[in-house]
Amino acid sequence: MIPLVDLTAQYHSIKDEIDAAVLATLESGHFILGPQVTKFEESVASYLGVRHAVGLASGTDALVIAMRALNIGAGDEVIIPAYTFFATAGAVMTVGATPVFVDIDPQSYQIDVMKIRQAITPKTKAIIPVHLYGHPAEMDPILEIARERKLKVIEDNAQGFGAEYKGKKTATFGDIGSLSFFPTKNLGAFGDAGMAVTNDAALAERMRMLRTHGWKKKYYSEELGYNSRIDALQAAILQVKLPHTDSWNRKRRELAHRYSEKLASKLVVPVEREWGKHVYHLYIARSAKREALQAFLKQRGIASEVYYPLPPHLSIPCRKFGYKEGDFPHAEQASRETFALPLYPELTHTQQDEIIAAVLDAERVA
Numbered sequence: 180m181i182p183l184v185d186l187t188a189q190y191h192s193i194k195d196e197i198d199a200a201v202l203a204t205l206e207s208g209h210f211i212l213g214p215q216v217t218k219f220e221e222s223v224a225s226y227l228g229v230r231h232a233v234g235l236a237s238g239t240d241a242l243v244i245a246m247r248a249l250n251i252g253a254g255d256e257v258i259i260p261a262y263t264f265f266a267t268a269g270a271v272m273t274v275g276a277t278p279v280f281v282d283i284d285p286q287s288y289q290i291d292v293m294k295i296r297q298a299i300t301p302k303t304k305a306i307i308p309v310h311l312y313g314h315p316a317e318m319d320p321i322l323e324i325a326r327e328r329k330l331k332v333i334e335d336n337a338q339g340f341g342a343e344y345k346g347k348k349t350a351t352f353g354d355i356g357s358l359s360f361f362p363t364k365n366l367g368a369f370g371d372a373g374m375a376v377t378n379d380a381a382l383a384e385r386m387r388m389l390r391t392h393g394w395k396k397k398y399y400s401e402e403l404g405y406n407s408r409i410d411a412l413q414a415a416i417l418q419v420k421l422p423h424t425d426s427w428n429r430k431r432r433e434l435a436h437r438y439s440e441k442l443a444s445k446l447v448v449p450v451e452r453e454w455g456k457h458v459y460h461l462y463i464a465r466s467a468k469r470e471a472l473q474a475f476l477k478q479r480g481i482a483s484e485v486y487y488p489l490p491p492h493l494s495i496p497c498r499k500f501g502y503k504e505g506d507f508p509h510a511e512q513a514s515r516e517t518f519a520l521p522l523y524p525e526l527t528h529t530q531q532d533e534i535i536a537a538v539l540d541a542e543r544v545a
């Protein structure tokens with residue numbers, strides 16, 4: 180069986196380093212915040228080229244806390260792409276704001292920057308581009324619209340760790356960038372973990388307050404906050420993994436290019452815009468015969484998965500906003516036709532050749 184991702188393969192490739200870091204943390208007695216968390220925050224800030232990093236419990240919390248720090252809440256609208264993981268929409272609703280969806284560019288799967296302006300109303304407070312699948316969203320037009328209409332920008336960089344737009348790391352363009360270290364992400368912890376990054380010292384300070392019950396001074400809550408910190412244990416693990424990320428992303432890119440070269444005649448393969456560096460969190464292909472293809476791959480012992488079968492605007496929690504099928508045709512078509520093939524840095528060429536052969540065979544039988 181070839182899985183979609185193999186987390187144990189990565190662990191075994193750096194087991195001694197990870198085990199030592201875990202044991203050292205257990206011996207340190209620091210489990211909530213403390214030196215290990217500070218060190219990892221500094222390392223990520225320096226890797227991305229951003230001034231401040233605030234370690235949080237998850238990527239979802241990073242979005243929620245970013246919006247709270249920017250004073251986004253009830254009565255506000257936030258523009259997000261119509262095709263993304265539900266958490267982007269869910270976080271907007273969690274702070275009491277309303278998500279306003281914008282359809283995607285069907286080739287890059289990123290928010291269609293030509294359709295953002297028409298979604299802006301007097302209530303719009305922010306835009307959250309999502310660097311979906313590890314391909315950057317087109318930041319220049321987004322930042323220009325935001326400047327012109329005085330909107331905040333939060334980059335949902337959960338899937339784009341290490342990706343670049345015009346040579347600069349994603350998550351560093353907007354007011355705040357949110358990161359997820361969910362185990363399957365390009366930089367993944369051994370549990371939930373997240374982070375928010377910013378160049379604005381006041382926003383960083385506000386997010387540090389929000390992650391610990393709204394405290395500046397211990398036990399003196401100044402506003403309603405959360406209990407949302409990255410675990411010291413996860414920070415220690417991620418500290419070990421961070422220096423490997425570039426080589427893992429290179430491996431992802433190499434494997435993705437290999438897939439595309441061999442499958443472009445049979446499937447719609449992912450694009451990489453000339454201004455972007457794709458880090459292939461997921462290798463997403465497209466076929467009108469997706470279901471038959473997936474069933475065939477399964478028979479051959481090859482996993483595949485749909486990200487995502489339901490665009491957020493058609494989800495139950497979003498029903499109250501009155502969206503209906505047909506509102507965002509490109510997002511909806513992507514949800515019917517796209518699927519991910521196995522991709523992780525430890526996938527071998529032998530395994531990949533087996534997957535490629537199966538896809539080509541499947542096309543023959545279908």
Ligand SMILES: *Cc1c(COP(=O)(O)O)cnc(C)c1O
Binds near residue numbers: 240264267372
């Ligand atoms: C994974 C993900 C999140 C949420 O991250 P968690 O750490 O799982 O809370 C948010 N947005 C996108 C696009 C994601 O892929």
